[in-house]
Amino acid sequence: MPYARPTLTDLRQLVVQDIQNGGIPGVVTLMRFSVLWVIAMAQAGLAHLHYGYLDWISKQAVPWTATDEDLEAWGALKSIYRKEAARATGAIAFTISSDADIPVGTAIVAGGVDVVTTADSVISGTTATVSCAASEAGASGNVALGAVATLSSPIAGVQTTGTVAIAFTGGADDEEDDNLRDRIMAAYAKGGENGSSADYVSWAEAVSGVTRAWVNPLGAGAGTVVVYVMLDSARSADSGFPQGTDGAASAESRYQAATGDQLLVANAIYTKRPVTALVIVCSPVAQTVNFVVSDLGNDNTSDNQASITAALQDMFRRLSAPGGTIHPNYWNEAIAAIGLDQFNVTSPSVPVSASSTGSMPVLGTIEFAS
Incomplete structure (x- = not known):
């Protein structure tokens, strides 16, 4: 069974009892603010810190509980490394007059994201297109096609606003410990x-x-x-x-x-x-699955509707796959876990199978009824 780590309160009581039960001859009780009481509290605090350090060591000693750099060290033994944050890249088009140019290193704000040009502009007629990269790494740097872009400083002959001509893609945040740990454990489980x-x-x-x-x-x-x-x-x-x-x-x-x-x-x-x-x-091809959830009775509230939506989204993320099938017991179990008094999924009523090898069932609309 797991080792029961003593709490700080337990340690304080233990030290006081040791002193009172013969730890120091002649001492049978302790005054709350006496020197011995203060020493006992300090000793218990130090012991609590030691237990905490040993607890931390035990977690870092195995990959399934290790964190931060210790988790990365376990992953390195299997050539599994934390995915670093990446900068998104894309292209922006501006309308120009005459032979104006947008040089490399120009600062631009695209869809609320700070980006910088990575090459001189390519001119075609009255349009100048520049390749750009987000100034900061992270998923927030991904900008959709057609988003409005604005020059941070005016350039002669170049219209101040333009549009994203090639969507900014590739931006990602640093990988979190939970996701890294899953990949590391999978590597240890499968071998070479x-x-x-x-x-x-x-x-x-x-x-x-x-x-x-x-x-x-x-x-x-x-x-x-x-x-x-x-x-x-x-x-x-x-x-x-x-x-x-x-x-x-x-x-x-x-x-x-x-x-x-x-x-x-x-x-x-x-x-x-x-x-x-x-x-x-x-990319999988999205195959939307629309739901009708009825017989909710008094549970047909906005909060419960949001919970049902979140449960179905989680179910599809965990169980859906290209060419896969989603069975009724999957969505019934997901909704039942919320703890509703009653519900009935009227539609769909049969398993939902992907229409082709690359199609993947995803959540569509949800209709709620009391």
Whole structure:
């Protein structure tokens, strides 16, 4: 059974009892503010700190409870490293007059995000397009296509406002301990790498921003491996779906190159895959599933509706997969866990299967009724 760590109160009582029960000859009681009482409290406090340090050591001694740099050290033994925050990149178009130019290093605000140009502008007619990168790393740097961009300082011949011509993608936050620990434990559980399906999932999820991945061996014919990915945090505004086009790595000559998020994953896998494998990285195709939840009675409140929505979203995130099937007991169990007095899922009433190999059931609309 687990070791029961004594509390500070327990330690104080133990030290006082030791003193009163013969620890110091002639002392049978302690005055609250006596010197011995103060020493007893100080000793108990020091012992409590020692117990705390030993408790921390025990957690760092194994990968399933280790944290921070100690967790990273356990991961390094399996070549699993924390995914660092990444800067988003994209392009912005401005209307210009004459032969005006936007030089490299120009500061711009795109969709509320500070970005900086990484190359001189490319001019076509009256439009100047500049490649840019977010000033700070993180998922907040991802900016949607068409967002308004503004020059931080005016440039002669260049209209002050422009639009995002290529969506900013690739921005991701530092990986949290829980996600890193899951990948580390999976690495210890499966052993070495040999190009198995689990290896492709691990290689994909090691890319900054990727939270889920699935593999379809021979998905595009003999010799191919199709990898589907989701970026639930970095692409939360897009329901977690990657932004870009499906394809292979930029160095792969046998297939068209991917773009955006898919290209980042494809390039990362390219150097690790078995040498003959043609890896194609794809975004799942959203297949919305609409729900009708009835017979809620007095539980048909806004708070309960929000809880039902959150439960179904969590269920789809945990159990849905490209080409997969969601069964009625999945959504019934998810809603029942909320603790409602009664409910009935009127629709759907049968298992929901993906319409194609790349389709993935996702939550659509929810209609509530008392």
